[in-house]
Amino acid sequence: MSEKTYLQAIxxxxxxxxRRDKRVFIIGEDVGVYGGAFKVTLGFQEEFGPWRVLDAPLxxxxxxxxxxxxxxxxxxxxAEMQFADFISCGWDHLVTVAAKQRWxxxxxxxxxxxxxxxxxFSGGPFHSQNPESSFAHIPGLKCVCPATPEDAKGLLISAIxxxxxxxxxxxxxxYRRIKGEVPDERYTTxxxxxxxxxxxxxxxxxxxxxxxYTAEEAASKLDDLSxxxxxxxxxxxxxxxxxxxxxxxxxxxxxxxxxxxTGGFGAEIAATxxxxxxxxxxxxxxxxxxxxxxxxxxxxxxxxxxxQVEDVVAGLRELAEY
Amino acid sequence: xxxxxVAEPGGSLxxxxxxxxxxxxxxxxxxxxxxxxxxxxxxxxxxRQGKIPGSFYTGRxxxxxxxxxxxxxxxxxxxxxxxxxxxxxxxxxxxPWRVFANYMGRVDxxxxxxxxxxxxxxxxxxxxxxxxxxxxxxxxxxxxALAFRIREEKRVxxxxxxxxxxxxxxxxxxxxxxxxxxxxxxxxxxxxQWAYSTPTHLEYAVEHLADRAxxxxxxxxxxxxxxxxxxxxxxxxxxxxxxxxSGPTLIxxxxxxxxxHAVHDDAFYVPKELFERWAENDxxxxxxxxxxxxxEFSDEEEDEIKVHVKKVLNDALEKAEAxxxxxxxxxxxxxxxxxxxxxxxxxx
Numbered sequence: 001m002s003e004k005t006y007l008q009a010i011x012x013x014x015x016x017x018x019r020r021d022k023r024v025f026i027i028g029e030d031v032g033v034y035g036g037a038f039k040v041t042l043g044f045q046e047e048f049g050p051w052r053v054l055d056a057p058l059x060x061x062x063x064x065x066x067x068x069x070x071x072x073x074x075x076x077x078x079a080e081m082q083f084a085d086f087i088s089c090g091w092d093h094l095v096t097v098a099a100k101q102r103w104x105x106x107x108x109x110x111x112x113x114x115x116x117x118x119x120x121f122s123g124g125p126f127h128s129q130n131p132e133s134s135f136a137h138i139p140g141l142k143c144v145c146p147a148t149p150e151d152a153k154g155l156l157i158s159a160i161x162x163x164x165x166x167x168x169x170x171x172x173x174x175y176r177r178i179k180g181e182v183p184d185e186r187y188t189t190x191x192x193x194x195x196x197x198x199x200x201x202x203x204x205x206x207x208x209x210x211x212x213y214t215a216e217e218a219a220s221k222l223d224d225l226s227x228x229x230x231x232x233x234x235x236x237x238x239x240x241x242x243x244x245x246x247x248x249x250x251x252x253x254x255x256x257x258x259x260x261x262t263g264g265f266g267a268e269i270a271a272t273x274x275x276x277x278x279x280x281x282x283x284x285x286x287x288x289x290x291x292x293x294x295x296x297x298x299x300x301x302x303x304x305x306x307x308q309v310e311d312v313v314a315g316l317r318e319l320a321e322y
Numbered sequence: 323x324x325x326x327x328v329a330e331p332g333g334s335l336x337x338x339x340x341x342x343x344x345x346x347x348x349x350x351x352x353x354x355x356x357x358x359x360x361x362x363x364x365x366x367x368x369x370r371q372g373k374i375p376g377s378f379y380t381g382r383x384x385x386x387x388x389x390x391x392x393x394x395x396x397x398x399x400x401x402x403x404x405x406x407x408x409x410x411x412x413x414x415x416x417x418p419w420r421v422f423a424n425y426m427g428r429v430d431x432x433x434x435x436x437x438x439x440x441x442x443x444x445x446x447x448x449x450x451x452x453x454x455x456x457x458x459x460x461x462x463x464x465x466x467a468l469a470f471r472i473r474e475e476k477r478v479x480x481x482x483x484x485x486x487x488x489x490x491x492x493x494x495x496x497x498x499x500x501x502x503x504x505x506x507x508x509x510x511x512x513x514x515q516w517a518y519s520t521p522t523h524l525e526y527a528v529e530h531l532a533d534r535a536x537x538x539x540x541x542x543x544x545x546x547x548x549x550x551x552x553x554x555x556x557x558x559x560x561x562x563x564x565x566x567x568s569g570p571t572l573i574x575x576x577x578x579x580x581x582x583h584a585v586h587d588d589a590f591y592v593p594k595e596l597f598e599r600w601a602e603n604d605x606x607x608x609x610x611x612x613x614x615x616x617x618e619f620s621d622e623e624e625d626e627i628k629v630h631v632k633k634v635l636n637d638a639l640e641k642a643e644a645x646x647x648x649x650x651x652x653x654x655x656x657x658x659x660x661x662x663x664x665x666x667x668x669x670x
Contacts (some may be wrong), residue, residue, distance in 0.1 A: 025472060057502055062461050062495035069465020069479070072450060073400070077465075092492075096455050097462060104437045104453040108659030132550065139657045140335050163659035 004182040007175040009149035010114075012039045015155040015184050018048055021076060023159060025052040026252040027063055027264045028114075032269030036118055037082045038175060054309055061214065064113065068165075071111045076160055084117035084169060085129045089240040099140030112159040113167050117307055118258055120173040124297035130209070130259040136236040136268070141234040142191055145169040147212040149180040149235055154189025162191060169210035170212045178213070190321050194239035200228035203245040203319050204257050206269055207256040211307065215256055218312035221280070225320050237267050243269060244277050251282035252319045258306055276283035283322030326532035326542035326574065327669025332551025335616045341555050342394075343464035346615055349627065351393055351550055355385040355606050358409040358630050359416050365636055369585050373423045373643075376438045383407030383548070383580035384512055386605030390414050390553030391510050391573075393481060394561050398490075399449040400466050402459035402619035405440045406512050406579070410482075414447040418635055422642035435648035457483035460509070461496040467507035467564075478564045479507045480557075484576075488534075489525050497572070504569035508533075508560045511572065512547070514579035519591045535572035547575030548605040551612070592648050 004012065010212035018024045025048075026041055032055040035042030046239040056063045060081065067077035081087045087094070098109040119128030132143050134192060143166055146152040159166035197212055204226050205215045214232045228246050232238055247253045253273050254267035270285040287309050297303050332338070338348065362380040368376040381388060388409025393400060395414075403410035410423065416432075424431025424442045432442040433451070443449035450466075452459055463481030470477040482491055488511060500507050511531050517523055537541030545556045553575055560571035569660060578600035584588040613619035 026336035042570035054468075054503075057495075057499055059499055061492050062464065062499040065458065065461025065492065065496065066465035066468055066499060069450075069462035069467075070469040070472070071465075072462070073466045075469045092455055092458060093461065096453050100453070101451070102432050102442070102659045102663065103657050104442060105445070106663065107445055107450070108658065108663045110659070110664070163661055163664050202339075315412050 001181045001182055003179055004149050005147045005176050006152050006178045007038065007040060007169070007183045010155040010156055011042070013116070013153035013179065014040070014180070014297060015044065017160050018044070018052065020186065020255045022049055022074040022211055023074065025054065025075060026068060026078050026080065027054040027056050029056055029058060029082045031055060031080050032114060032226055036080060040174065041080070042112070043154050048106060057180070060086055061093060064090035064093040065097065065230070067111045067113075068109050069095060071109050071263055072101070072107055076110055078112045078114060078160060079092040080114045082116070083127050084115035084131055085126045087113070087115060087131060092137070094165060095138050095263060096170040098166075099138050102164070108113050108163040110163045111164050111165045112156070113165070115167055115169045116172045117169045118171040118173050119302060121297070122297055122299055122302060128295040130169070130257070132235055133259050133263065133265040134169070135167050135216065136265050140164070142234065143165040143169065144191060144234045145171070145208040145281065146233060147171070147174065147197070147209055147231050149178060149182045151189050151195070153182055154187050155191065155233065157186060158191050169209065173210045181249060190232070191234050192237040193233065194237060195227040196241035197231040198227065200226035200250065202226040202250055203252040203254060203316055204228045204230060204243070204250045205254045205256055205316070206230045206232065206243050208235060209258060211256050211258050214309055215309060215312055217309045218316060221309070221313055222316060227316060238269070241273060243273065246270065247273055247277045248280045251280055251320065253281070254286045254312075256288045256307060256312060260292050260294050261287060264289050274303060283319055286315055286319055324529040324533055326530045327543050329543050329545040329551055329552050329556050331546065332549050336382065338551055341558055343554070344565065345619050347393070348613065349623065352609060352613060353631065354389045354409060355412045355635065356627065357418065358385045358389060358412045359479045359606060359633055360635050361412065362408055363423055364639060365422070366585065368425060368485055375427055376419055378425070378585045379405045379439050381408050382512060383577050383600065383605065386609065387510070387547035387551035387553055387575035387577055388552065390550040391557040394554050394557035395480060395587060396561070396562055398417060398448070399478045400450065400463070400481065402450045402452060402482055403443070403464045404444075404456065404482045404484065404512065406473070406484070406514060407482055408440060411443070411447075411449065414449060416444050417638070418637035419641040420444070422638055423645045426642060428642060428645035429648045430515060430645040432640070433458040450607055452609070452632065456487035457481070457490060457492050457496070461499070464500045464505060464507055465494045467500065467505035468503065470506055471503065471605065476565050477506065478561050480510060480521070480561070482512060484509045484517060485511060485513040485515070485522055485525055486520065488531050497534070497538045497570070497608055500570045501540050502565070505565040506567070507570045508564055509555065509570060509572040510557070512575045512577065513523070513574050516579050516583070516589070518583040518587070530574055532572050532574035540570045540572065542572045544574045544576060547577035548603040548608055550609050575643050596664070598666060600661050
């Protein structure tokens with residue numbers, strides 16, 4: 001075990017897999033000499049050479065289409081979108097080709113796509129988005145959103161090992177802010193299993209990514225309320241059983257995410273709780289999410305956009321009063 | 323200004339032998355072209371009989387382009403043929419009954435009823451199944467070539483696209499990346515002059531699409547797509563060049579789409595004179611005459627091939643019609659791959 005930042009944990013996991021498995025290679029913009037926009041792959045090209053750490057032209061379609069072809073030929077590509085926002089340029093390849101090939105013709109497409117996502121540092125409308133909900137709607141893809149350094153490494157290795165296209169949403173605001181103990185050896189964290197971040201008995205908060213820490217801060221401000229926080233860790237597939245078990249215990253559920261509200265993945269969670277745990281609820285399922293606007297640039301506006309600790313505190317108090 | 327090389331027509335028997343084709347290969351090419359057209363003609367009948375759901379597409383006029391390129395591929399090479407390239411599937415060895423089964427949505431088609439018409443491929447034959455978003459498979463073929471380059475294998479990927487799809491960004495991104503990395507990939511443009519109802523002058527502004535190759539740092543060649551031997555020669559050169567590590571080539575096979583976009587389309591927008599002119603260049607008839615003139619193709623041999631193809635297709639239809647429809651209970655199966663699925667011809 002060593003203490004590592006979220007970013008170091010991702011970097012270590014990737015390096016370990018590349019040392020272990022020659023089929024793993026990295027393709028993305030500025031991932032080579034520069035080491036990636038966030039330095040996740042710093043030093044990788046020196047260690048693995050220019051044909052396993054490929055600086056691609058500014059071509060998300062070629063990166064993702066190319067990764068798909070290489071995967072079908074037996075490689076294990078790890079493609080990096082410089083920012084998760086840019087995946088819109090490669091959406092077609094993931095959704096049209098990679099997600100459907102196994103089901104249509106029996107050909108698996110084992111690719112991992114790393115997506116630095118999320119806001120909180122004035123990245124503006126095109127460097128701050130959380131597009132995971134759009135992909136959680138696509139059968140054939142998997143969507144992973146780790147919150148802790150330990151999960152970031154374990155889930156990245158699971159993603160690379162997985163025979164399917166896996167989207168790995170790594171939250172930029174956690175990169176250097178969050179540290180934790182991370183095993184030095186190789187390990188995997190199963191895709192599709194939630195984690196109880198904090199145990200409680202009065203209200204359940206269901207969330208993932210950076211919002212896990214927002215929820216934690218809110219919970220710590222409420223001495224009179226016992227809050228359980230479920231960190232989903234992956235949203236496709238998602239751990240329905242863990243959520244339902246917690247809601248059955250607390251009878252109150254608050255779904256929290258940084259993505260915008262309408263059609264966000266929180267809606268799916270809320271609907272599932274309403275369908276399957278209605279009799280166990282003592283209040284309505286509440287959602288706290290970003291409003292339905294693009295992500296704003298100015299700090300004053302961005303703070304009004306991203307759910308804040310006070311918003312979660314208010315939401316929890318309201319639910320507690322039911 | 324045109325920069326692509328315009329290929330010479332196919333040559334004499336002596337020249338053809340120099341390119342690596344013996345007489346048996348030459349008869350095989352004829353058989354494959356004839357099988358290709360016959361499969362699609364039978365498919366057309368099946369469609370009119372109401373036995374094919376959805377729509378139905380053919381590649382009439384493109385038989386030489388498809389069979390010529392596929393004949394030039396090596397057994398370990400891979401490709402991404404499209405809806406005008408039945409000849410590629412036939413040449414690589416797909417059994418016609420499985421094609422019919424796919425047309426009819428039966429369980430024995432390569433997609434087991436999950437996708438229709440030519441949206442299919444047998445991975446064991448080195449082919450990757452197309453999607454409707456053209457040319458989405460072009461960057462995928464570039465990725466196959468990237469895998470070959472990383473592993474330093476002497477294999478080549480062949481990427482098909484049409485002149486319509488040439489207008490999409492995938493074409494640019496795929497070709498640019500392949501040029502930058504000098505990957506072992508050959509781009510084949512089936513230029514049949516009509517993208518549904520849209521003529522070439524509304525799709526691109528260069529003289530030849532192959533002229534674009536120079537801008538990506540590799541060679542462009544225009545070839546008469548009704549001349550199977552010329553197509554073979556150019557494809558063979560390009561494939562072997564890629565195999566030797568000398569990078570991509572763009573080959574533009576010029577043909578005319580001799581039918582509508584699909585069966586529902588009577589192609590009223592294509593000038594009649596154009597059809598008449600290109601009908602004189604029918605690729606199969608043209609090659610049949612060449613065989614008689616240059617390769618001592620006897621009437622007996624010709625009859626033998628025709629009878630053989632007819633029998634194969636009769637048997638294929640019977641077998642395909644006996645194939646059951648898929649069980650609705652299997653709908654949910656296989657959305658996600660399991661580790662066992664990685665035991666496929668490609669992934670090995």
